[in-house]
Amino acid sequence: MEAQPFFNTIAGLAVSLAGFGALIAWLREDPQSWDAINLWRLKTIVRHALTLAFIALSLAPAYSLSGSVDTTIRWGAIALILAEINDMVLNRHPDPEIWNDRLAWRVNMAFGVFMALLQVANLFWASVGVLQIGALMWLASPAGIFSNFVREIGARKQELPTSTE
Numbered sequence: 001m002e003a004q005p006f007f008n009t010i011a012g013l014a015v016s017l018a019g020f021g022a023l024i025a026w027l028r029e030d031p032q033s034w035d036a037i038n039l040w041r042l043k044t045i046v047r048h049a050l051t052l053a054f055i056a057l058s059l060a061p062a063y064s065l066s067g068s069v070d071t072t073i074r075w076g077a078i079a080l081i082l083a084e085i086n087d088m089v090l091n092r093h094p095d096p097e098i099w100n101d102r103l104a105w106r107v108n109m110a111f112g113v114f115m116a117l118l119q120v121a122n123l124f125w126a127s128v129g130v131l132q133i134g135a136l137m138w139l140a141s142p143a144g145i146f147s148n149f150v151r152e153i154g155a156r157k158q159e160l161p162t163s164t165e
Contacts, residue, residue: 001063001072003128010135011056017142018049024149041149045142048087052138054145055079070126077119080134084116111137 005134021042028038055076061071088109115137122130 001059001069001128003132004063006132007056007059007135010139011053013047014053014056014139017139018046018053020142020146021046024146027149027153034072034096038149041145042097043146048083048138048142051083052135052142055083055138056135069128073126073128073131074123076131077122077134079112080119080131081116082137083138084112084119088112103110129130133144 024038024042024045030033034042058074058079059076062075065129066072066075091105091108094102094105099108115134118130118137119134122134
């Protein structure tokens with residue numbers, strides 16, 4: 001498939017993001033225990049990243065077996081739909097420790113529905129571009145979660161009280 005280099009790159013980026021989970025483990029505030037937010041972050045980053053890597057890399061054998069770009073695109077679209085449905089099921093009951101802002105949870109779920117519907121439409125369109133957009137959207141999740149973690153590290157250090165002796 002002509003777009004396979006793109007998907008191989010996405011797979012490589014996804015695996016790299018999964019490795020960032022180790023940074024979360026190393027940089028967490030309490031090295032003896034996990035708070036709910038950082039545990040959710042770690043699990044979600046690794047789950048999304050490895051799922052995307054598998055989907056992106058599975059397109060090459062799907063094309064080799066089918067010989068059809070349209071069939072390969074539909075396989076990728078189905079895989080992204082199933083991954084998104086799984087994620088929405090896992091997050092259907094927002095944990096207040098993780099989703100203290102109910103609006104953020106709603107936006108996350110709405111984004112998931114949009115992404116899944118885009119790939120449902122792609123079952124009919126069989127557009128490699130729409131599949132590529134879906135892969136980028138899925139990659140945005142672990143990247144965004146890790147980015148939020150890094151941003152909050154700096155914010156926490158700024159909030160620490162200073163000594164006035």
